[in-house]
Amino acid sequence: MNYYNNRRSFIKKASALVGAFSINSLFHQLHAESWKEATKSFEGLSAQDLAANEDYWSVIQQGYSASSSPIIILNNGGVSPSPVVVQQAVERFNQMTNQGPSYFMWQILDQGRESLREGLAKLGGCSAEEIAINRNATEALVTVIYGLDLKKGDEVIGSTQDYPNMMQAWRQRAIREGIVYKQLTFDFPIENDEEIVEKYRKAITPKSKIIHLTHVINWNGQIMPVKKIARMAHEHGLEVIIDGAHSFGLLDFTIPELEGDYFGTSLHKYLSAPIGSGMLWIRKEKISKVWPLVCAGDPRSDNIRKFENLGTRSFPIEQGIGEALNFHNAIGTKRKEERIRYLKDYWAKKAKEIPGVQIQTSLKAEYSCALAGVSVAGLNPSDLSSILFNTYKIHTTSISLENIHCVRISPHVYTKLSDLDRLVEALGKIATKSKG
Numbered sequence: 185m186n187y188y189n190n191r192r193s194f195i196k197k198a199s200a201l202v203g204a205f206s207i208n209s210l211f212h213q214l215h216a217e218s219w220k221e222a223t224k225s226f227e228g229l230s231a232q233d234l235a236a237n238e239d240y241w242s243v244i245q246q247g248y249s250a251s252s253s254p255i256i257i258l259n260n261g262g263v264s265p266s267p268v269v270v271q272q273a274v275e276r277f278n279q280m281t282n283q284g285p286s287y288f289m290w291q292i293l294d295q296g297r298e299s300l301r302e303g304l305a306k307l308g309g310c311s312a313e314e315i316a317i318n319r320n321a322t323e324a325l326v327t328v329i330y331g332l333d334l335k336k337g338d339e340v341i342g343s344t345q346d347y348p349n350m351m352q353a354w355r356q357r358a359i360r361e362g363i364v365y366k367q368l369t370f371d372f373p374i375e376n377d378e379e380i381v382e383k384y385r386k387a388i389t390p391k392s393k394i395i396h397l398t399h400v401i402n403w404n405g406q407i408m409p410v411k412k413i414a415r416m417a418h419e420h421g422l423e424v425i426i427d428g429a430h431s432f433g434l435l436d437f438t439i440p441e442l443e444g445d446y447f448g449t450s451l452h453k454y455l456s457a458p459i460g461s462g463m464l465w466i467r468k469e470k471i472s473k474v475w476p477l478v479c480a481g482d483p484r485s486d487n488i489r490k491f492e493n494l495g496t497r498s499f500p501i502e503q504g505i506g507e508a509l510n511f512h513n514a515i516g517t518k519r520k521e522e523r524i525r526y527l528k529d530y531w532a533k534k535a536k537e538i539p540g541v542q543i544q545t546s547l548k549a550e551y552s553c554a555l556a557g558v559s560v561a562g563l564n565p566s567d568l569s570s571i572l573f574n575t576y577k578i579h580t581t582s583i584s585l586e587n588i589h590c591v592r593i594s595p596h597v598y599t600k601l602s603d604l605d606r607l608v609e610a611l612g613k614i615a616t617k618s619k620g
Contacts, residue, residue, distance in 0.1 A: 209506070209507065209510055210269045210272055210273050210276075210507055211269050211507050211510035211511055211514070212510070214268075214269050215247060215269065215511070215514065216514075218243065219243065219514050222240060222243040223240075225239075225240075226240050231516070231518040231519045231521070231522040232522050234519055234522070234523070235519075235522040235523045235525070235526035236526055238601065241523060241597065244515060244597050244598070245597070245598045245600065247267045247268060247269065247511065247598075248265060248267050248268065248456075248597075248598035249265070249268050249271070250265035250598055251598040251600065253265075254577065255573075255577045255578070255579050256576075256577060256578045256579065256603045256606060256607070257579050257596075257599075258578060258579060258580050258593045258594060258595055258599070258603070258607065259579050259580055259581045259592070259594060260453065260454070260554070260594045260595065260596040260599075261402065261405075261430060261453065261554065261555050261581075261592060261594035262453075262581055262594075263450075263452050263453065263459055264452060264453050264454060264456050264596055265456070265596075265598075266452075266456050266457065266458055266459070266504070266508065267456055267507075267508070267511050269507050269510075269511060270456065270457065270458060270504050270507045270508045270511065272507075273500075273503070273504045273506070273507040274458050274500045274501060274503075274504040275500075277293060277499065277500035277503050277504065278500040280292070280293075281293065281499060281500055289496075289499045293499035293500070293502070293503050294499060296503050296506070297317060297492075297502070298312075299506070300317065300502070300503065300505055300506050300509075301315050301317060303505075303506060303509045304317070304463055304505070304509070307433075307509060307512070307513070307517070308432070308438060308439040308463075308465060309437075309438025309439060309440060309441070310438065310439050310440050310465060311468060313468060313487075313488055314465050314466055314467065314468050314471070314488055315463060315464070315465055315488060316463070316464040316465075316466075316488045316489065316491040316492050317461075317462075317463060317492060317502060317505070318462045318463065318464055318491065318492065318494065319460050319461065319462050319494075319497070320450045320452070320460065320461070320462040321347070321427060321428070321429035321448045321449050321450040321462055322347075322349040322350075322462075323448075323462055323464075323477070324447075324448025324449065324462050324463060324464035325349075325350055325353075325425065325427055325446075325448035325464075326349065326350070326353045326477065327448075327464060327474070327476065327477040327491055328425055328446045328448065328464070328466070328474060329350065329353040329354060329357065329396075329425070330353065330357070330475070330477060331474040331475040331476065331477065332394070332423075332473070332474060332475075333473065333475075334357065334361065334363050334393060334394075335361075335363075336361060336362035336363065337362065337363070337364065337391055338363050338364065338391060338393045339363070339364040339365075339366055339389060339391045339392040339393060339394075340354055340357075340363060340364070340365050340366065340392075340393065340394045340395075340396060341366050341367075341368065341384060341387045341388065341392060341394070341395045341396070341422075342354060342365065342366070342367050342368070342395075342396040343367055343368045343369065343370065343396075343397075343398065344367045344368070344369045344585075344586045345369070345370060345372070345398070345401050345402075345403060345585070345586060345588065346367075346396060346398050346427065347398065347402055347427060347429065350396060350398075350427060351367070354396065364391070366387055368383055368384065368387060369586060369587065370383070370406075371587060372401065372404055372406045372544070372545075372588065373404070373406055373544065373545055373546035373551060373552075374406065374546075374551075375546050375548055375551055377409040377412055380408060380409055380413070381409060381412050381413050381416055384413050384416065384417070385416055385420075388417075388420050388422065392420070392422055393422060393423065394422060394423050394424070394425060395413065395414075395417045395422055395423075395424050395425070396425045396427070397410050397413055397414070397424060397425065397426050397427065397444070398426075398427040398429075398430075399426055399427060399428045399430065399431040399435075399442070400428075400429075400430035400431045400434075400435070400553070400555065401430075402429070402430055402555075403557070403583045403585055403588045403590075403592065404544055404545050404555065404556070404557040404583070404588050404590060404592065405430075405528075405545045405552045405553065405554065405555025405556050405557065405592075405594075406545065406546065406551060406552065407431075407435070407550065407551050407552060407553065410424075410426055410442050410443075410444065411441065411442050411443050414426075414442060414443040414444050415443055418443070423445045423446070423470075424443070424444040424445050424446070425444065425445065425446045425447075425448075426442055426444040426446065426447045426448075427448060427449075428442075428447050428448065428449040429448070429449050429450045429453060430453060430454070430554075430555065431449070432449040432451070432453075432454070432455065432463070433449075433451065433453065433454040433455030433456070433457075433512060433517070433520075434453075434454035434517075434520065434521060434524065434553060434554055435517075435521055435553060436517045436518040436521050439465050440467075444467075445466070445467050445470050446464075446465070446466050446467070446470065446474075447464070447465040447466075448462070448463070448464050448465070449462060449463050450462045451463055451505055451508065454520070454524070454554065454596065455505075455508050455509070455512055456508050456511065456512070456596070457504065457505045457508035457509075458500075458501040458502075458504040458505065458508070459501070460498065460501050461501055461502065461504070461505050464488075464491055466488065466491075468486070471485075471486045471487070471488055471490075472484050472485060472486040474491075476490045476491050476493060477491070478493050478494055478495070479493065480493045515597065520597060521553060523597055524553060524554045524595060524596065524597060525549060525552075525553045525554070527554075527595040527599055527601075527604060528552065528553065528554055528555070528556050528593075528595060529547060530601065530604055531593065531595075531604040531607050531608055532545070532547055532556050532558070532593075533547065534608045535558060535607075535608050535611050538608075538611055538612050538615050539615060539619070540560055540561040540562070540615035540616075540618060540619050541558065541559070541560055541561075541611050541612075541615050542558070542559045542560075542561070543556060543557070543558055544556075544557035544558065544559060544588070544590045545557050554594050554595065554596075555592055555593070555594045556592070556593055556594075557583060557588065557590030557591065557592055557593075558590055558591050558593060558611065559589065559590045559591065560611065560614055560615050560618055561615070561618060561619065562618040562619065563614070563618050564582075564584070564589070565582035565583055565584055565589050565590055565591050566582045566584070568582065568591045568614065569581065569582035569591045571610075571614055572591070572607075572610055572614075575610070576606060576607075576610040578603075578606065578607055578610060580592060580593055593607065
């Protein structure tokens with residue numbers, strides 16, 4: 185009898201673990217009270233004023249194991265570490281799954297997807313019936329790129345500064361089907377929306393069908409005027425695909441207000457969800473026209489879930505997204521955006537005063553947030569990135585693409601000002617040595 189009762193108790197507890205949006209959530213158990221008390225002290229402060237309050241952000245930093253990493257992580261634009269509570273959730277779900285994968289995956293964890301879908305939709309300001317959960321921005325966007333009906337001669341307008349996987353997907357369609365893939369090139373930073381919009385407008389011809397846009401340029405952090413471009417594109421009868429890999433969970437916006445038709449993102453960047461989690465949004469009336477990337481029973485269905493037919497995948501990672509949402513929502517998108525922009529400005533404004541150091545990103549709030557590019561005269565990006573890591577244990581990423589050549593720096597909410605002081609100090613020493 186004991187054995188039977190123990191099994192029932194375990195299954196009941198396992199079911200409760202899926203409740204990331206209930207009082208049983210790990211976030212509620214570990215952070216809710218302490219964060220609530222910390223927030224009380226700063227009531228009335230605007231997000232911009234709170235951005236520079238180190239007492240408040242020190243509480244947030246404690247939620248990340250990465251805040252005490254032996255290396256300074258300034259490549260959060262690549263992939264961000266998850267908070268401890270998200271790591272613990274994934275570990276618990278994984279342990280639970282391995283008590284009996286075919287039962288706990290399908291009968292327990294899979295039942296948490298609808299509440300997760302609703303949580304993501306709430307953050308995105310859209311309907312849950314427009315959200316599909318998958319593994320990354322590439323999977324989300326390639327689903328749309330390969331899933332739209334296009335014929336030989338149809339034109340797609342993109343940029344040479346879009347993400348490589350998206351460019352390669354369009355090129356493959358061009359090779360196989362004869363569509364025309366046109367790419368624009370920009371000399372960033374640009375602090376004029378109309379200059380960017382006009383360049384896309386001039387590229388449109390009677391054969392143009394789609395504009396592919398990147399919300400935040402991966403290489404140097406330029407924020408693109410996607411709403412203005414989308415509105416212009418619709419006036420000309422084109423559809424718009426938006427790559428939001430570096431904007432969702434960072435910038436304060438709703439997906440529909442961007443006025444695109446399709447939107448894909450990775451959740452393991454600024455949302456700090458488990459590594460290998462992503463999301464696809466398709467405007468409801470467009471769902472039926474997109475073929476799923478992986479086979480579905482009714483490929484012309486208007487049910488967004490047809491894009492989740494991926495076969496066996498990591499349910500622990502998927503359900504860990506819920507705790508990342510709890511963590512993010514407790515901070516608030518606007519607070520996060522202003523804090524991370526403050527961190528970027530903190531180091532970049534100091535670094536730009538160093539002789540031989542150049543910042544290759546606009547420091548105006550409407551044109552950048554987290555990501556910024558830096559270069560040092562006399563050094564190529566790869567060498568600069570190597571010196572920063574080998575000598576100062578500062579992890580960055582070097583960028584050499586088209587006309588963008590820099591080292592990309594991307595802090596997160598767990599980043600300390602002392603880490604950025606070390607970066608500025610390192611840039612000063614490197615620039616001096618390079619010049620001398």
